[in-house]
Amino acid sequence: MDDAYQDRDAAVTLAREGDGWRLSLSGRPDLRRMPGILAALGRVEGGPLEIDLAAVDRIDTAVAWAILRTIEDRERHGLGTRIEGARDPVARLLDTVRSALPQPEPSPQRPVGIRAQLEQFGRSVVGIGSSLREVSGTLGLFLARFGQSLARPSRFPLTALVHHCEDVGYRAVPIVSLMAFLIGVVLAFQGSAQLRQFGAEVFVVDLIAISILRELGILLTAIIVAGRTASAFTAAIGSMKMREEIDAMRTLGIDPGMSLVLPRVLALVLMLPILGLIANVAGLAGGLLMSWIELGISPAIFLTRLVENTDVTHVFVGLVKAPVFAVVIGVIGCRAGLAVGSTAESLGRMTSGAVVAAIFAVIVTDAVFSVFFAEMGI
Amino acid sequence: MAETVIAVRGLRNQFGSLVVHDGLDLDVHRGEILGVVGGSGTGKSVLLRSIAGLNRPAAGSVTMLGLDMGAASEAELAALGQRIGVMFQDGALFSSLTVRENVEVPLRSVPGLDAQTREALARLKISLSGLPWNAGDKYPSELSGGMRKRAGLARALALDPEIVFLDEPTAGLDPIGAAAFDALIRDLSRNLGLTVFLVTHDLDTLYAVCDRIAVIAEKKVLVTGTLDDMLDVDHPWVRDYFLGPRGRAARDAVESAPANG
Numbered sequence: 298m299d300d301a302y303q304d305r306d307a308a309v310t311l312a313r314e315g316d317g318w319r320l321s322l323s324g325r326p327d328l329r330r331m332p333g334i335l336a337a338l339g340r341v342e343g344g345p346l347e348i349d350l351a352a353v354d355r356i357d358t359a360v361a362w363a364i365l366r367t368i369e370d371r372e373r374h375g376l377g378t379r380i381e382g383a384r385d386p387v388a389r390l391l392d393t394v395r396s397a398l399p400q401p402e403p404s405p406q407r408p409v410g411i412r413a414q415l416e417q418f419g420r421s422v423v424g425i426g427s428s429l430r431e432v433s434g435t436l437g438l439f440l441a442r443f444g445q446s447l448a449r450p451s452r453f454p455l456t457a458l459v460h461h462c463e464d465v466g467y468r469a470v471p472i473v474s475l476m477a478f479l480i481g482v483v484l485a486f487q488g489s490a491q492l493r494q495f496g497a498e499v500f501v502v503d504l505i506a507i508s509i510l511r512e513l514g515i516l517l518t519a520i521i522v523a524g525r526t527a528s529a530f531t532a533a534i535g536s537m538k539m540r541e542e543i544d545a546m547r548t549l550g551i552d553p554g555m556s557l558v559l560p561r562v563l564a565l566v567l568m569l570p571i572l573g574l575i576a577n578v579a580g581l582a583g584g585l586l587m588s589w590i591e592l593g594i595s596p597a598i599f600l601t602r603l604v605e606n607t608d609v610t611h612v613f614v615g616l617v618k619a620p621v622f623a624v625v626i627g628v629i630g631c632r633a634g635l636a637v638g639s640t641a642e643s644l645g646r647m648t649s650g651a652v653v654a655a656i657f658a659v660i661v662t663d664a665v666f667s668v669f670f671a672e673m674g675i
Numbered sequence: 676m677a678e679t680v681i682a683v684r685g686l687r688n689q690f691g692s693l694v695v696h697d698g699l700d701l702d703v704h705r706g707e708i709l710g711v712v713g714g715s716g717t718g719k720s721v722l723l724r725s726i727a728g729l730n731r732p733a734a735g736s737v738t739m740l741g742l743d744m745g746a747a748s749e750a751e752l753a754a755l756g757q758r759i760g761v762m763f764q765d766g767a768l769f770s771s772l773t774v775r776e777n778v779e780v781p782l783r784s785v786p787g788l789d790a791q792t793r794e795a796l797a798r799l800k801i802s803l804s805g806l807p808w809n810a811g812d813k814y815p816s817e818l819s820g821g822m823r824k825r826a827g828l829a830r831a832l833a834l835d836p837e838i839v840f841l842d843e844p845t846a847g848l849d850p851i852g853a854a855a856f857d858a859l860i861r862d863l864s865r866n867l868g869l870t871v872f873l874v875t876h877d878l879d880t881l882y883a884v885c886d887r888i889a890v891i892a893e894k895k896v897l898v899t900g901t902l903d904d905m906l907d908v909d910h911p912w913v914r915d916y917f918l919g920p921r922g923r924a925a926r927d928a929v930e931s932a933p934a935n936g
Contacts, residue, residue: 327835328788328796328835329785331785331787331788331792332786332787332788357835357867358796358799358800358803358832358835358867359796362795362796390866390867392866393866394799397803399799399802400808402807402808402809404809640770642770642816
């Protein structure tokens, strides 16, 4: 039965007729019947082909395409095809599809292999360079607007500053203090397990105090704020950029640097040291509680050791980093917002990129500080 | 009279205390192009969304292709979804896919279709919508507004639907692009036997394309009929709309042009 074919669902019948073929369709063949129709057409070999559409009420563009493509293919091999009995709506649809049959055009060649890799690498290097330049441009914008607002305090966006202080500072207190408290708990727990081997449990106070005050309190706060606030800055400024609000501000003589960038970054600079201080207190409280439960170091002993053995410089070494982290986070968040294009996709990409870049930059800055303090012997 | 493919009865749409439609009735017949007009905020797009099943109406019924959409099961609605196509205002193309991949998305639901056929059919739909071959390999963000609309139409036509919903098809196009889009809609509707439900503000589109017009005002379909019927309607909004300076200009343009179709 290899020269006859019938697909009942598709109402397709293929039969040999003399030295040629005859394909009959009936009913309303459509896209869902395509596999059967394509299978039938695939069985046609040499010889003339007759396509009988007399019993067809309606076809859709997919079926018309399949028929016309077959005709085109066969013409290329010098084989004749005839369509029979196509009634008006069917014939008209065949004409419409015939005139719209897409003609392939060569698509621009993309370089492949090692050249493409090199090109990609070069592009990303240039991309990093230009985004660094943009970050320093935004930093300059912030500093310039800050200076201008000092010279002319009446232009200072005080309302916006207070609003952003509440947003980035006050509202971040619960998550920051909970995080720091848990870090204090973990340090006390891990430290006591190690120090007990040497009978030096009481040094757990120094361990907690120095690590939290000097490093962890402010670093982890900055990381939380980077995740929380850098993304919020990018999303807020970016969605304004997307809807041309920033262009509208420029035409109305409102400076985006003054009204958007300055209050946001300045709010972070003011709030991050406060958040760091809160994180320090919460971390010490967590450590104190865990030392009491785990090691039996009473709060009184803990506090005495804390005051006697821990130099106050540790607190300053920690907190002095806060404004720098704040500028880094704020500038990266704002620059990513200003770089958003006109599509929602670019907003999403810039937002997640801003968080990664801000966290990375915070850690790099912290490393630079560590080297600096070590060299200076502080 | 031709078969009724969409029947809306007593439709009520409401957002909070804002009532958009109340007791709205509308019929759409097979093979016609129905233009829906109305002032801003009269709920033209909401009506389109209710009929296309994107909004659940507060009351009333929508029957499409014989299926009561309020009482239908999910499977029935999914099957119905393959028989209709919607073109959104700005195309609503998936931005992470090329135009061709966008058109292929609905085709993926057809069982037994191999990737090559799918691509060829997508190319055909792109060409039917009047886009060049190379546009198929581009991303939506690389296209102009007019091309995005055409790509949206290509995706709406992917499954050869019986009914196509068009939301403001010519909004934001230049006059030449808009006229070309009008001609495209008319040709496709005639030659593919499509029923078209078209929401528009564009008087030229109404004159050039629509068989029948439905005017939405006062929370319901105020009047339906041909353009000539509209000129006799005694309602301030309808009179201002069709007999205002722009309405007159559009009518003159049609009358002075050689009769087509």
